[in-house]
Amino acid sequence: MRGEAFLKSLNDGRSVWLDGKKVERLPEHPAFQGTLQTIKTLFNMLDHPDTQEEVGYYVPETGRYAHASFLVPRSPEQLAKRSRAFARWSSETCGMMSRLSDYARSIVTGWYAAREELSGLDPEFARKITAYYEKARDRDLFLTTAIIDPQIDRSKNLDDARIAERFLHVVRETEDGIVLRGAKMIATGAPYTHDFVLFSFLKFKDEDRKHAHVLIVPACSQGLHIVCRESFAARQELNHPLSAKYDEMDAVLFFDDVLVPWERVLLYGDAQKVLALRGNRTVNSLAFHQNVVRFVAKLEFVAGVAFAVAEAIGASGFLHVQEKLGELLTQIDVIKALVIASETQARYDDAGVLVPDLNYIETARCIGTRFYPRAIEILQQVGAGGFVQVPSSVEDFYGPISELMHRYFEGATVSAEKKVQLYKLAWDLIGSPLGSRHQLYERFYAGDPVRGYANLYNSFPKEKLTEPIWSLLKETSKGGLTKIGQQRG
Ligand SMILES: Cc1cc2nc3c(=O)[nH]c(=O)nc-3n(C[C@H](O)[C@H](O)[C@H](O)COP(=O)(O)OP(=O)(O)OC[C@H]3O[C@@H](n4cnc5c(N)ncnc54)[C@H](O)[C@@H]3O)c2cc1C
Structure with a gap:
């Protein structure tokens, strides 16, 4: 199973730092174990006959399934397949894990899909990205x-x-890289x-050539240090259901003279070319499409928790609570509609790749930055002080005060135990370190x-909106407005 193979592959000598120590045996470390078990399960979906078609696609060259983020969409069905796969992995993790590698894999897929166009930037680009794309696809590489x-x-x-000295730059060019x-x-x-x-x-700027590069660097490279933030992983799943399984770690990377082989150097030394690659529409559309599909799952999850909290405490009948819960539904529908619009308005590029509409995707990514903090605010308003009116541990239900626990934590429609469980889940979203990290994310x-x-404003063809205004004002100066006024009157 590829989930197990993934875990095994991480014992490769990489330099990961946490709490002042180098992490040994990463898959078993308590800061990573829960999250890695989640990823293992997701990877194994590609091997399971019931799920492999939903999250993957069959690659005839290898005779096995690859994750759908590697699929270059050349038809509406294939674009829909990518979308469904992103949605499935996201809903499996309540939308709480955003970097399951399907985003970074989509960047690589985009570069591969646009390789002919991008080889204008470097004649070696197409060959290098083809070799890397096939390797990443066939070996299920996790990317970020x-x-x-x-x-x-x-x-x-x-x-x-x-x-200049601290931003990532090239200090030496060698025969090897x-x-x-x-x-x-x-x-x-x-x-x-x-x-x-x-x-x-x-x-x-053009003179910044040592800082201008596009690279794919192995995490186990000599001299590369991965410096983790504080871990939010919790051991007790009952008390911290999300932190126990979905703490995807963020880290800073230190490069202490890391050699990157030429084969992994996709572009180097030309700021304008790097900018052109970064702005490629096919690449950005395929990658950002994943972001937005994933976001729907998260909004649905937050709404589900808010609805359940409202029901559990008998607040769902209050008008202002209903208004707020309705607002959560509008958020879901707005992002869903933008996903649908991006897919139905997808256009074929010159290489025959069906590219989702980037404008709708960018709108969703922008508006999402306001939706999520508001969704969490609504959840807080619905549950109010109840979120801190929970015991430190569900263990109290099994101890000497068990009977009192069952009596005083009871909800309107649910048992005390269920209500406490629900509130602990909600707290992991709104109040735990993991929850705060998600708002920042x-x-x-x-x-x-x-x-x-x-x-959005700067790239919009503004004349589309301003021309009618200037025309209207031209009419006005000829007395057009008075004419319009008379007609209406
Ligand atoms: C939880 C989390 C996970 C992340 N994961 C990843 C990841 O996996 N990969 C990755 O590449 N990135 C990741 N990011 C980084 C993310 O892309 C950046 O946080 C984001 O681009 C903002 O940059 P910054 O944090 O450096 O903020 P800054 O750019 O430092 O901004 C700080 C403040 O200064 C203002 N400001 C700074 N410069 C300007 C300017 N030129 N004009 C106007 N205002 C300015 C900003 O508006 C802001 O208010 C992650 C971020 C978070 C929070």
């Missing part, structure tokens, strides 16, 4: 991205030596990824939302 440069002083750029030094933040899933997909989010995973919204 690290795109953002470290947050040191955002008012400065590479003209400042302190910044390039040698990298510097850092990257943040890479979710970093401790248990096979490879990192690396490039920068910044618009570099939804605000920022797609980049700075301020610049995200601004980009």
Whole structure:
């Protein structure tokens, strides 16, 4: 089974740091065990006859199933297959695990799908990405991205030596490859990824050639340190049902003279070419499509918890509670509608790839940054103080105060035990470290939302909306408005 193979493959000498220590035997470490068991189960879905068709597709060349994120969609059915696979993995994890590698895999799939177009940037690109894509697909490689440069002083750029030296850059070129030094933040899933997909989010200048690169770097590379944030993984699933299984770890990456073989250097040394690759519509549409499908599952989960809480305490009949629960439904429908629009308005690119509409996807990613904090706010308003009116452990139900526990924690429609369980689940969403991390994630995973919204405006063909206004005003200056007014009157 490929889930077991995945866990085994992680004992490869990688340098993962947590709580001041290097992590040994990562799959068994308490900070990762629960999450890795979840990933193992998801990977095994590809081997199971009942689920492999839903999350994967058959690859005739290898005679086995690969995850649908590797499928290049060339028909509406294939695009729908990708969508269904993203939705299935997301709903299996209540939308709480966003970087199950299907996003980063979709970037690689996009590069492969657009390889002919992108080989204009580098004649070796098509060959290198084909070889890597096939390897990643056939060996079920887990991938993640690290795109953002470290947050040191955002008012400065590479003209400042302190910044230039710390942002990831090439210190040496050798016959075998390039040698990298510097850092990257943040890479979710970093401790248990096979490879990192690396490039920068910044618009570099031509002279910044040492910082301009697009790379795929193995996590076990010599000199690469994966520095984890505090673990939010909980051991007791009954008390922390989400933290016990879905804490996907975020980490910073330190590159202490890491050699990256030329075969893994997709682009290097040309800021304009890196920018062109980053802006490729086929790649971005296929990858960001996953983000939005995944988000539907998370909104449905939050709404489900909020509905259950309202019912459990007899609050679902209050008008203002109904209004708020209705708002959660509008959130789900808005994002769902944008997913449907992106898929039904998909267009074939020159290589025959069916590319979802990026505008609808970007709208969903922007609006999602506001939807999620609001969804959590609604959940807080519905459950109110009840979230802290829970015992520290469900163990109290089995101890000397058991009878009192059953009496005083009782709900309107559910037993005391069920109600406490439900509130613990809700607390993991709104109040636990994992819950807080998710609010930060939804605000920022797609980049700075301020610049995200601004980009929507900046890239919009504004004349479409302004032309009718200028025409109307032209009419007005000829007395057109008075005419319109008379007609209406
Ligand atoms: C939980 C979590 C997981 C993540 N996982 C990943 C991952 O797996 N891979 C990955 O690549 N990234 C990941 N990210 C990083 C994410 O992409 C960034 O957080 C996001 O792009 C914002 O960048 P920043 O955090 O560096 O904020 P900054 O850019 O440092 O912004 C800080 C503040 O300064 C303002 N600001 C900064 N610069 C400007 C400017 N030029 N113009 C206007 N305002 C500015 C911002 O609006 C903001 O208010 C993750 C983030 C989070 C929170």
